Amino acid sequence: MEPIRRIVARTAVLPQRDVDTDQIIPARYLKTTQSKGLGQALFADWRYDKDGNPRPEFPLNQPEAQGAEVLVAGANFGCGSSREHAPWALRDFGFRAVVSSSIADIFGSNALKNGLLPVVLDPEAHQRLLASPGMQVTIDLETRTLTAAGLLASFPLDPFSRHCLMNGVDELGFLLSQAGAIDAWEEAACAR
C-alpha cells in the first residue's frame, strides 16, 4: 500500500445520513471475484437513471464534485452489510477519505485496510463541511487534524491504523509476525 501522510484535496458532499453499503454499491455488483474496477458501480442507483444516464441532481455528478478526493457524508455513513466492495468502489472512484460525524464499525475497519481514511469529526465541524461542497481541505495523519479555510478540527485515529497507513504496511504482515504467540495460544488451548 502507498503510504499516506497528508491528503490535500477538495470535498464532495453527500449530506444524507445513514448511507448504507447497499447504496454505496448495490448487491448485483458483488458477483465479481475481483476488487478492482468497482468505481463505475459506486452509488449506481443514485448516480444513474434507469437508462444508465447520469442524474444531474446527484451530488457526485455536479461539476464542482469532479476531481474531489474527500467525501463528506451525513452521520452513520457505511451502515449495513460488511461488503469490502464499498471501500473498494470509493477508492476506485478516486476518494481517499470519508468524513462524517460517525462511521459504521465494519465499514470503517474495511476502509482502513484499503487506504481510505475514515475521519470522524465533531458535529460542528462536520456541519461546516456539509455546508461547503467543493471546499479545499488538508487532512494530516501525523497531527490527526483536518484543516480548511477558518476550520481546524482534530479526529480520532487508532495509533496502529495510523502507523499502518503512514508506513504503507498492512495488518496481515503484523498478524503473520505473531505466529509464535498464536502457536503458543493454540497449544495452551489444547491443554485446557
Added chain:
Amino acid sequence: MRAKTLFEKVWDAHVVQAETADTPAVLYVDLHLVHEVTSPQAFDVLRERKLRVRRPDRTVATMDHSTPTNPGGARFAITDPQAAAQLRRLEENCSEFGIELHALGSEGQGIVHVIGPELGLTQPGRTIVCGDSHTSTHGAFGALAFGVGTSEVGHVLATQCVLQRRARTLEVRVDGQMRPGVTAKDLILAVIARIGVGGGTGHVLEYTGSAVRGLSMEQRMTVCNMSIEAGARAGMIAPDDTTFEYLAKTPRTPKGAEWDRALARWRALPTDPGAAYDRAVEIDGSSLEPMITYGTNPGMALPLGGRIPDPAAIPDAAARASLEKALRYMDLRPGQPLLGQEINVVFIGSCTNSRIEDLRGAASVLRGRKVAKGVRVLVVPGSRRVKHAAEAEGLDRVFSDAGAEWREPGCSMCIAMNGDQLEPGQYAVSTSNRNFEGRQGKGGRTFLASPLTAAAAAVAGRIADPRDLAR
C-alpha cells in the same frame, strides 16, 4: 475475581496478545464461516503471498448468496455466468486449500447463519467470524460472533486471528410476557426503533431479561441476527437450558464425557451478578406489538396499527430530510395507516426468519387459506435440513396449497443477487433484515415484518394484522 459480563468472558478467553495503546488485541477465532461472495479476493491474497490456510479444520464454507432458489432445482441450473463463475471459484478455493464445503445441491447446504447452528458448529463461548454482517446471529448461543470484511477473511484464513479493539457493552433488557402474535422479530424491530440504526455502534449488545429467556433458539437467532441493524458489532444471549437442549440434538457438538465437560464450561459463561455494562436500555416486553417498517432503514418501524410519522414534526433537519427521502422512495404519505396498504410480493426467508419455527409460524396462518389474487409469495427455507424438516411436517403442502412458491434454500430475495428480486415500484412484506433502497431489487419497496405478519399480508393482499386472522 472481578465480576465479568458474558462478552468479557468470551473475549478474555481468546486474547492471544493483549491490546496496548499502540496495538489492538490479537483475538483467536474458533470458527470461520465462508461463502462465495466475500471470499474470492481473500484466497487470491493467500496465493499472492504464498500462504496456506492455517486451520482448515476450523473453516467451513457454503454457497448461499448468489445461488438460485428455483423450485425443484435438482440440477441447479445457474443461468447467470458471473454467479456461476463465483460459485466455481469457491469450489476451487476450498479444494485447493482443503476446506469443508457444503456446495449447492448438497445435504448440508444453506444460508451460512442457518447451517452453522444446525450442524452444532455454533457453540457457547466460541469466537465466530464470517465475511457477512449477519454473523451476529450466532451470538444467540452465547458465542462472540461478528461480521468482517474480505481483508479480514484473509487474515483469519492465514492466521486464525483478527486484530480488534475491545468493544463497549450495552445491555438490552426485555422483561415481561410477550403477548400472542408478538414474535422475536417484533422485539428486535422495537429495539432498533428505540436505539436507532447507529445506536449500537462500537458496542456488543447483550439481550437479557425474562422475555429473552423465554425465547426459543430460533427466536433468539432472529434477535441476535439484527443486532447489526442497530450498528452493533455483535449481539449475545447467555446460554441456558434452552441452548443446551438445542445443542444436544446437533451432530457436531461434543458427545459423552466431552459433552459434560463442555456443559460445565458453558454454564460458567453467563454474566456474573454485579458485572457492569457500559450502557443499558430497558424495554417492556408485555407492551410490545407486532412491528412493521415503513421507511428505508430498519429503524423506521412502527407498531402494525400505527400511522406514518410526519416529517414536519421532526425538529432535527437531517432526520427530517432522511424521513422525507424515505417516504418519497416508498411513495407513502405522512399520517397514512400501514394496515390496508396494498402489496405485490411476500418473501418468507433469509438468515433472520427461515428456520423451521419461522416456517411453522407462517404455515399456521396460511393453512386452509389462499394467497390473495395477484400476490406472489416466495417461501425459501434457510437450509436443505430446514427444507426436509418442513416437508416431513407437510408444511410444503400448506404453502403450495395456499398458492405460495416453495423454493430451494438460499439468501434469495433478501439480497436479490440470485435472480429472486422485486420489480421497480413493487411493494413487498419481507421477513428479511434490510429495507434499504433497492435491497430486494432496484426500485423495490420493502416492509420488514415477522413471518406471521408476512403470511397475513399474503392472504389479505395488503398489510394485515395476523391476530385478526387468528380470531
